[in-house]
Amino acid sequence: MKYSDIVHRCFRCGYCKFTDDYQEFNCPSYRKFRFDTFAPGGRMWLIRAWLNGEIENSERFQEILFSCATCGSCVEHCAFTFRDDLVNIFISAREELVNSGKIPPAVRDYFKGISIQGNPYRQPAKERGAWAKGTSIECYNGHEYLFYVGCVGSYDEIGMRTARAVSTVLTKAGISMGILGEKETCDGNEVKSLGEAGLFQSLAERNINMFKELGIKKIITLDPHALNAFKKDYPDLGGEFEVIHYTQVLASLVESESIKFNPFPAKVTYHDSCYLGRHCGEYDAPRSILNAIPGIELIEMEQNMENSFCCGGGGGNFFTDILGGGSDSPDRIRVRHALATGADILAVACPQCARMLEDATKTEGVQDKLLIKDIGEIVSECLTGLKR
Amino acid sequence: MSNIRERLADIVGERFVSDKAEDLYFYGRDPGLMPAVHPDWVVLPETVEEIQGIVKMAQMEGIPVVPMGAGMSLSGLVIPQKGGIVVDMKRMDRIVDINEKARYVIVEGGTSTGRLNAYLNKKYPRLRFSIPDSPAATTVAANVMIHGQGRLTQQYGFNSDMVSGLEVVLPSGELCRIGSCAISNEWFSKGAPLPDLSGLFLGWFGATGIITKAGIKLYPRKLLRDVEIFVTDSPDFIPEIIYEITHTEMTEDINIFSQPLPLIFKDNHHVVIYFTGDSEEEIEFRKKTVFHSLDLFIRNKDGGFMSVGAGMKKSLLEMPQRNASTFADVTKGGGFEYSGPIITIDKYPQCTRKLDELAHKYDLKYHGTARIIGRGHAMMFAFSFTFNRSDADMLDRTRKALHEASQYALSIGGVFWKPTIDEQKMALQKMDPEFARLLKMIKTNLDPQGIMNPGNWESK
Numbered sequence: 001m002k003y004s005d006i007v008h009r010c011f012r013c014g015y016c017k018f019t020d021d022y023q024e025f026n027c028p029s030y031r032k033f034r035f036d037t038f039a040p041g042g043r044m045w046l047i048r049a050w051l052n053g054e055i056e057n058s059e060r061f062q063e064i065l066f067s068c069a070t071c072g073s074c075v076e077h078c079a080f081t082f083r084d085d086l087v088n089i090f091i092s093a094r095e096e097l098v099n100s101g102k103i104p105p106a107v108r109d110y111f112k113g114i115s116i117q118g119n120p121y122r123q124p125a126k127e128r129g130a131w132a133k134g135t136s137i138e139c140y141n142g143h144e145y146l147f148y149v150g151c152v153g154s155y156d157e158i159g160m161r162t163a164r165a166v167s168t169v170l171t172k173a174g175i176s177m178g179i180l181g182e183k184e185t186c187d188g189n190e191v192k193s194l195g196e197a198g199l200f201q202s203l204a205e206r207n208i209n210m211f212k213e214l215g216i217k218k219i220i221t222l223d224p225h226a227l228n229a230f231k232k233d234y235p236d237l238g239g240e241f242e243v244i245h246y247t248q249v250l251a252s253l254v255e256s257e258s259i260k261f262n263p264f265p266a267k268v269t270y271h272d273s274c275y276l277g278r279h280c281g282e283y284d285a286p287r288s289i290l291n292a293i294p295g296i297e298l299i300e301m302e303q304n305m306e307n308s309f310c311c312g313g314g315g316g317n318f319f320t321d322i323l324g325g326g327s328d329s330p331d332r333i334r335v336r337h338a339l340a341t342g343a344d345i346l347a348v349a350c351p352q353c354a355r356m357l358e359d360a361t362k363t364e365g366v367q368d369k370l371l372i373k374d375i376g377e378i379v380s381e382c383l384t385g386l387k388r
Numbered sequence: 389m390s391n392i393r394e395r396l397a398d399i400v401g402e403r404f405v406s407d408k409a410e411d412l413y414f415y416g417r418d419p420g421l422m423p424a425v426h427p428d429w430v431v432l433p434e435t436v437e438e439i440q441g442i443v444k445m446a447q448m449e450g451i452p453v454v455p456m457g458a459g460m461s462l463s464g465l466v467i468p469q470k471g472g473i474v475v476d477m478k479r480m481d482r483i484v485d486i487n488e489k490a491r492y493v494i495v496e497g498g499t500s501t502g503r504l505n506a507y508l509n510k511k512y513p514r515l516r517f518s519i520p521d522s523p524a525a526t527t528v529a530a531n532v533m534i535h536g537q538g539r540l541t542q543q544y545g546f547n548s549d550m551v552s553g554l555e556v557v558l559p560s561g562e563l564c565r566i567g568s569c570a571i572s573n574e575w576f577s578k579g580a581p582l583p584d585l586s587g588l589f590l591g592w593f594g595a596t597g598i599i600t601k602a603g604i605k606l607y608p609r610k611l612l613r614d615v616e617i618f619v620t621d622s623p624d625f626i627p628e629i630i631y632e633i634t635h636t637e638m639t640e641d642i643n644i645f646s647q648p649l650p651l652i653f654k655d656n657h658h659v660v661i662y663f664t665g666d667s668e669e670e671i672e673f674r675k676k677t678v679f680h681s682l683d684l685f686i687r688n689k690d691g692g693f694m695s696v697g698a699g700m701k702k703s704l705l706e707m708p709q710r711n712a713s714t715f716a717d718v719t720k721g722g723g724f725e726y727s728g729p730i731i732t733i734d735k736y737p738q739c740t741r742k743l744d745e746l747a748h749k750y751d752l753k754y755h756g757t758a759r760i761i762g763r764g765h766a767m768m769f770a771f772s773f774t775f776n777r778s779d780a781d782m783l784d785r786t787r788k789a790l791h792e793a794s795q796y797a798l799s800i801g802g803v804f805w806k807p808t809i810d811e812q813k814m815a816l817q818k819m820d821p822e823f824a825r826l827l828k829m830i831k832t833n834l835d836p837q838g839i840m841n842p843g844n845w846e847s848k
């Protein structure tokens with residue numbers, strides 16, 4: 001296994017599972033399961049035991065490995081120099097399990113959906129652009145940017161709502177961009193994080209070839225997970241594009257005072273998506289947009305930015321739900337964090353977070369108290385147009 | 389012994405009990421060098437009643453019960469020597485109550501030192517406790533259980549001396565309060581003016597009961613902290629240096645370290661002196677007093693203060709010090725362990741020479757640390773060796789070096805701190821037989837079946 005020369009270096013000291021003030025456990029799977037085996041240190045020791053033949057690839061082992069949300073909180077908080085590789089190590093171990101053919105059924109089904117239909121929803125490819133009906137967004141045709149929507153934005157009801165809002169806002173703001181519609185296929189970020197390296201490579205190569213054929217140089221992503229794949233993994237496969245998240249586009253429009261807003265009186269708290277924040281290092285753009293809207297009072301949750309608590313959807317868990325369920329599931333915990341601020345809107349910048357958290361408000365029975373809104377939606381509700 | 393799993397699940401809930409190979413593997417070992425022994429079950433209780441239920445059931449069935457905090461004491465104290473149930477305490481992590489004016493806090497038995505520290509920082513910035521340099525995940529109850537030491541140890545003694553009350557589940561499953569809280573709602577004293585029964589539990593490694601709540605004394609937190617390092621190249625001066633510094637009563641904490649790498653530290657002994665104050669003037673006054681106390685050494689060129697760079701200062705002032713853990717990666721191998729006897733400070737030169745000798749003999753990387761306990765009443769001297777977990781030969785050499793260090797410490801009057809099972813045996817053999825008999829009497833009376841963390845403090 002890749003990184004097998006590192007796994008023995010974990011001291012299992014546990015710094016990885018905390019926030020940086022040590023007030024809270026910030027590893028979502030440890031926070032839910034509470035066995036040390038579900039913390040990063042536990043995974044490291046078990047991967048080593050498995051490589052050494054001391055334990056087998058059992059259902060429990062799979063649950064332990066695949067419940068990692070790849071949120072990167074351990075990378076942020078581990079005390080050791082190999083910290084940058086922690087998530088990569090867990091992904092590599094998943095790869096080994098995938099190669100051995102013994103993986104949780106939900107993971108297998110996810111791969112099947114992607115390899116057969118090009119999306120995990122098992123929906124026809126021609127429905128992929130359906131979300132755009134009624135909007136003025138065009139199909140990509142030499143525009144400055146490709147607006148890459150991703151599977152969740154294309155097929156999930158909340159994702160589609162977000163995609164519509166963001167595309168409307170950006171188009172209104174005069175950004176030249178087009179979509180791929182039915183030609184779009186999965187970016188592969190979750191495929192990779194779930195350990196299907198081969199499938200990821202073929203998806204990435206397909207996307208890269210298509211982007212190149214269409215002359216695409218710049219990409220705006222709806223989903224931070226796609227942003228991560230395009231920025232971090234595609235270049236190694238020859239896909240060098242200028243990639244940016246839509247909140248970054250909006251933030252620069254705010255900064256250059258190119259857009260203006262009507263008052264939007266609300267108490268808002270913002271949930272950092274792990275893939276926008278910890279993985280891609282963007283904490284400011286979403287906040288600068290919210291802060292620029294008159295009437296919004298932005299209140300931070302205690303666990304924010306580098307210490308943000310994952311909604312539990314990362315690392316493929318959005319689709320496999322291995323980490324979900326019960327009152328300690330990360331999405332429900334996160335909703336409680338948001339409620340504790342007294343905010344009436346929990347703003348997000350990721351369609352996966354939006355879906356996870358909106359479902360959690362329902363399970364918690366607080367959907368009347370706390371609205372989940374993507375920043376794109378908030379902006380679309382108060383944007384008055386371009387400044388002269 | 390039938391249906392134990394189901395009965396445990398009835399007590400703590402299905403989600404919080406496991407007999408799965410992965411959990412038994414992990415909870416059967418710690419990061420130190422003691423051999424692994426797998427438990428049969430791991431449970432994660434959340435309430436006192438659940439712990440009582442577990443212990444009562446275990447008592448009925450004669451099953452061993454081993455409480456565990458973060459499992460970071462390194463000397464195998466949470467390894468279930470005879471299998472049975474490992475009770476991971478970390479779901480019991482609430483801060484139950486605080487009495488600001490009487491300066492004590494009551495925490496549950498699995499509350500981490502990191503969490504308590506964060507809580508005080510946020511809510512009571514004028515209060516602090518004696519935080520050890522163990523990882524933030526380590527628990528307050530376990531730390532006092534093993535007579536740990538922390539930042540205030542030089543002023544107030546062992547962290548267990550700072551306990552202000554206990555709630556314990558006895559081996560019978562009954563719940564018992566120890567100290568003032570036994571007759572009052574206040575947790576200000578673990579013993580006096582009553583007979584101090586905390587000694588029936590502290591230092592026993594869970595072999596006489598499970599701490600479900602601990603009262604911990606809090607102390608004034610000054611606005612400012614600073615650190616200076618006095619360096620000498622001769623270990624022989626250290627006892628006198630410490631005598632002089634402790635005489636001033638001006639310091640928060642005093643640690644000494646020596647290590648061969650990086651080279652700037654080689655052959656020197658670094659006395660790390662911590663200061664606190666509510667103003668720059670107060671800190672300056674304290675520093676000046678300490679500087680004066682060391683005048684003679686400076687004039688004789690036997691030592692001097694080194695300049696401490698901002699990076700080093702930051703790391704030294706951190707609580708807990710994260711780089712105490714990263715010593716485990718010096719050989720890129722994820723392990724370190726220390727034999728840490730409590731011993732008088734006049735033995736510092738011998739200990740440090742022995743450490744050097746053992747490191748050479750066994751070809752190991754080392755680090756010597758001493759933490760001053762009280763006004764120089766004793767010190768914890770850590771013979772620390774770092775090892776590569778995947779190098780079997782190095783593991784063996786480290787075990788031998790640690791064993792020799794322990795034997796040596798015992799021979800020069802040291803007393804083992806958080807001893808391994810083997811060290812406990814060595815101690816039991818050497819101690820006053822009447823003391824050993826008393827230990828046995830207490831253990832047999834409290835835990836006649838010997839189910840609580842068996843193997844620990846067990847004499848024949």
Ligand SMILES: Cc1cc2nc3c(=O)[nH]c(=O)nc-3n(C[C@H](O)[C@H](O)[C@H](O)COP(=O)(O)OP(=O)(O)OC[C@H]3O[C@@H](n4cnc5c(N)ncnc54)[C@H](O)[C@@H]3O)c2cc1C
Pocket residue numbers: 454455456457458459460461462465466477497498520521522523525526527528529530531532533534535536537538592593594595597598599600712713714841
């Ligand atoms: C890098 C590093 C630095 C360290 N620095 C220090 C230091 O500065 N000062 C210091 O004192 N120690 C230090 N230690 C040693 C040790 O980690 C600490 O003392 C720590 O507090 C132990 O806590 P734990 O929760 O890991 O204990 P564990 O190892 O989980 O438990 C220790 C013992 O207590 C028992 N126990 C645990 N919980 C309970 C309970 N609720 N009731 C009854 N028995 C219980 C266990 O059975 C075991 O016998 C250090 C260790 C490391 C690795």
